[in-house]
Each structure stands twice: as C-alpha cells, then as structure tokens.
Amino acid sequence: MATFVLVHGAWHWGGCWDAVRLQLEAQGHSVYTPSLSMQPIATLDSHIRQVVAVFQEHDLVDVVLVGHSYAGVVVAGALACEPQRIQHTIFLDAFLPAPELSLMGQLMPRIGVAALRALTRFNPTLPAFISARGLGIRDPQQAQWVDAHLQPHPAATVFDPFNYTPVLEPARCTYITCRHAVQITGTDTLIGRLFARLLPASPLAKFARQAAAQGWVMRQLNTGHDAMVIAPQEVTQLFLEVLPSAPQMPTAQAVDSAPLTV
Numbered sequence: 001m002a003t004f005v006l007v008h009g010a011w012h013w014g015g016c017w018d019a020v021r022l023q024l025e026a027q028g029h030s031v032y033t034p035s036l037s038m039q040p041i042a043t044l045d046s047h048i049r050q051v052v053a054v055f056q057e058h059d060l061v062d063v064v065l066v067g068h069s070y071a072g073v074v075v076a077g078a079l080a081c082e083p084q085r086i087q088h089t090i091f092l093d094a095f096l097p098a099p100e101l102s103l104m105g106q107l108m109p110r111i112g113v114a115a116l117r118a119l120t121r122f123n124p125t126l127p128a129f130i131s132a133r134g135l136g137i138r139d140p141q142q143a144q145w146v147d148a149h150l151q152p153h154p155a156a157t158v159f160d161p162f163n164y165t166p167v168l169e170p171a172r173c174t175y176i177t178c179r180h181a182v183q184i185t186g187t188d189t190l191i192g193r194l195f196a197r198l199l200p201a202s203p204l205a206k207f208a209r210q211a212a213a214q215g216w217v218m219r220q221l222n223t224g225h226d227a228m229v230i231a232p233q234e235v236t237q238l239f240l241e242v243l244p245s246a247p248q249m250p251t252a253q254a255v256d257s258a259p260l261t262v
Contacts (some may be wrong), residue, residue, distance in 0.1 A: 001028045002087075002243050003060050006228075007051055008036065009069025009094075010153040011128040016146070019232035024239070032058070036074070038151050040124045044160035048077035055085050064242060068092040068228065070153075072207070073103055073162060080164035088242040089168070092235070093178040093225055096207040097162040104158050106206075112198040117159055119191055125152035129186030129195060136180050136224010146229060168214070174242055175211035176235075177204070180224040217242075 004024055006017045014035035021031045034054050036047045051074060055063065063086045067075030072094025079086055098106050104113045120126065128150040132143035181202040186192035200206075212218050219238050223230045 001030065002064055003030045003032075003062060004064045004066065004239065005032045005034070005051065005054055005060070006066045007034065007068065007071040007075055009067075009071050010126070010158070011130075011150040012068075013038075013149055013151070015149065016226070017228055020228050020236050020239070023232060023236040027240075032060075036071075038125075038154060040152075040154055042154040042157060044073065044077070044157045044162070047071075047074045047157055048081065048164070051075065051078040052081045055082050061085050062087045064088050064090065064239065066090040066092060066239065067094050069094055069204075069225065070103065070158070073097045076166045076168070077162065077164045079168070080166035083167060086172075088172050088174065090174045090176065090239060090242065091207075091211065092176045092227065093204055094175075094207065095204065096210055097164070097166070099165070100161050100163065102159050102161050105161075107200065107203055108198040112194070113159070116191070116194060116198075117155075119194070120155035124155045126155050126158070127152050127186065127189060127191060129184055129189060129192035130182055131185040132226070134183040134185040135226040135229075136178065136182070137226055137230055138224075139230075142229055146226065168216075170215035170217075173211070173214075174217040174219060174238075175208055176219045176221060176227070176238055177208045178221050178223050178225050178227050180222075181205075182225045 008016050014033035017033040021033055024031045032054050034050055036050055065075050065086050072091045075089055076097045079089055095103055132146040137143045137146055184192055184196040187196050221227050221234055228235050
C-alpha cells in the first residue's frame with residue numbers, strides 16, 4: 001500500500017481533500033492532508049517546513065506527494081528538502097516554481113507585483129477573491145461547503161522568492177490540468193479587481209506547457225480548478241495511476257481524463 005501526502009492550495013484547508021482521502025483509505029492507502037497555516041505571518045518557507053515536518057514526524061517513505069494550485073510551489077520545496085522520501089510528485093492544476101522568483105513574479109510585471117505588495121503592507125493577507133463558483137464548483141451543497149471554509153491566505157507566501165533546487169525527474173512527475181480555468185469572482189474588492197486586470201486569463205496554462213516540454217506525465221480532467229471536490233473518483237484514479245502496481249484504469253471516456261496534448 002502507498003502513502004499519499006495531499007497539500008491544498010491558497011485559501012483552502014486540509015479537509016478539501018476529504019472525498020479523495022476516503023477513497024484512497026478505502027483501498028488501504030495511508031493519507032495525510034495537512035492544513036497549511038493561514039496566519040498572516042506564514043511564509044513560503046514555513047509552509048514548506050510544515051510539509052517536511054509531516055514526513056519527519058511520521059517517518060514517511062515512498063511518498064506520493066500531491067500539490068494543488070499554489071501548493072505546487074510548496075511540494076516542490078518539500079521535494080528539494082527530502083527527495084529520498086518521495087516516490088512521485090503530482091501537480092494538480094498547480095503552479096511550478098522558478099529559481100529565485102516568487103509565484104506572483106512569474107505571472108505579472110514588476111509594477112503589478114509592487115502594487116499588490118503595497119496593498120498588503122498593513123493587512124498581510126489575500127482575501128479569497130475566487131469563490132467556489134470561480135473554482136468551477138457547480139453543485140450548490142459543495143459550493144456552500146467550500147465557500148464557508150475559504151479563508152484569507154498569507155500574502156508573503158506568493159511574494160517570497162523560491163530558494164530551493166528540487167530535482168524534477170520527468171518519469172517521477174505528473175501534471176494534471178483542469179480544462180476550465182479559474183475565474184476571479186471577487187471584483188468588488190480592490191485586490192480582486194487588480195488580480196482580474198493583471199493575471200492572464202488562464203494563469204496555469206504556462207505551467208502545463210512547461211511540464212509537457214520537460215517530458216512529464218501529462219493528464220487532463222474535464223473539470224474546474226477544484227477537481228478534488230468536483231470529481232474525487234476521477235482524481236483518485238489518476239493518483240493511483242502513478243503507483244508501480246496501479247489498478248487498471250477505466251477508459252478515458254469513463255473518467256473523462258486522458259494524456260494531455262499541450
């Protein structure tokens with residue numbers, strides 16, 4: 001049986017993986033879903049240390065490490081710190097790191113980054129300007145549940161430079177894209193309006209192209225960004241695919257996922 005560590009993205013919490021976790025555990029796998037600190041003083045480094053602490057506290061080895069969205073940068077840092085513990089890394093519709101650059105520095109011009117940093121100087125958090133609807137969740141009960149749990153995200157984590165050197169071996173990295181891009185819904189706030197103006201329409205597309213160019217395993221889901229909430233069975237099947245003795249996958253039509261052509 002395998003060990004999975006599933007790391008959530010911005011504004012989220014460990015419980016957003018509950019449906020996937022239950023399916024993996026039902027098949028005998030061990031699953032850890034840490035909640036990253038949302039305290040205003042949290043940094044990218046402290047989030048990476050949180051994930052590393054899970055490895056060390058439970059003496060985990062042969063880990064399938066998964067990062068969703070913002071957590072793509074977090075799990076890449078954890079991989080750099082503890083490569084001997086990780087069997088495979090999965091980036092679920094996730095950001096990828098660039099040496100010495102911040103997450104925001106990869107997405108927008110310097111003047112935009114400076115403006116956003118100025119806005120967070122006295123309140124160092126980013127409000128959840130993407131609601132469940134913007135994350136692609138259409139089921140009313142699921143949307144209500146997610147919206148009730150979204151919380152402000154510590155701003156430093158997206159402005160901190162990435163000072164790690166993970167070895168991202170193509171055969172041990174999978175990138176899963178979600179076909180429907182995120183949509184900024186909180187344009188009633190100044191920060192939301194700035195992000196809507198400065199971010200590309202499909203901000204994660206560049207990272208999928210980067211992963212494909214590096215020869216990673218590529219997969220795609222016909223969902224919105226929060227695939228672990230929207231389609232947990234399909235997400236679970238793709239996670240199991242990376243295991244050496246993976247169960248037979250359903251057909252691409254059955255799970256609506258397939259190798260991605262970028």
